[in-house]
Amino acid sequence: MRKNILITFFILSCFQYIQAQDPTIIRIYETMPAEIAKTESTHIIDIGLFGAGYNYEYAFAKKFTLNFKAGIVGAGGLFASNYFDVKWELYYAFMPYVSIEPRYYYNLQRQLNKGVSIDGNSGAFWSVPCSYILKPFAKRNTDYNDAVFVIAPSWGARKVFKYHFVVEFQMGFVFDTAHHDDSDSGFMVTGRIGYKF
Numbered sequence: 001m002r003k004n005i006l007i008t009f010f011i012l013s014c015f016q017y018i019q020a021q022d023p024t025i026i027r028i029y030e031t032m033p034a035e036i037a038k039t040e041s042t043h044i045i046d047i048g049l050f051g052a053g054y055n056y057e058y059a060f061a062k063k064f065t066l067n068f069k070a071g072i073v074g075a076g077g078l079f080a081s082n083y084f085d086v087k088w089e090l091y092y093a094f095m096p097y098v099s100i101e102p103r104y105y106y107n108l109q110r111q112l113n114k115g116v117s118i119d120g121n122s123g124a125f126w127s128v129p130c131s132y133i134l135k136p137f138a139k140r141n142t143d144y145n146d147a148v149f150v151i152a153p154s155w156g157a158r159k160v161f162k163y164h165f166v167v168e169f170q171m172g173f174v175f176d177t178a179h180h181d182d183s184d185s186g187f188m189v190t191g192r193i194g195y196k197f
Contacts, residue, residue, distance in 0.1 A: 166194040
């Protein structure tokens with residue numbers, strides 16, 4: 001009988017201890033995210049309006065990646081060859097390029113908390129692509145024949161569908177230098193679709 005009373009007293013004491021825990025600890029635990037968002041390393045093959053390439057994105061921190069790219073980029077359009085007797089001419093140039101692009105994904109945790117997938121770094125980011133574009137290997141009606149170094153601070157967003165299909169959009173400003181004494185700048189908008197593997 002005494003043994004049963006001691007066991008009952010012990011169980012009630014434990015229950016009382018559990019009930020007496022600090023309620024702020026429980027509140028903090030309930031507000032903590034179920035999962036911590038972090039970037040992941042990816043391999044992507046993509047195509048855009050004026051080119052195609054391979055991307056290896058290396059995740060080195062929760063919100064930061066380095067995106068290494070190589071591929072072909074193009075430029076082209078139409079121009080009027082004569083002001084009086086207008087004759088439209090097509091021009092284009094295709095060049096190989098290599099690029100390194102540091103990225104900061106700033107909204108992955110918010111996406112995850114909303115229940116939105118962040119697979120393949122699906123989210124918004126700030127980046128500074130630094131590219132070296134080599135001389136064109138194919139061109140028409142243009143005297144462009146120089147290698148150029150390009151820096152393009154930009155904002156972008158990426159979405160991965162079905163774990164593999166990638167849609168990415170970027171816009172920002174482009175600063176390039178073809179020669180030491182000649183530089184150019186402008187506004188840049190790009191869009192790409194790709195496959196993540």
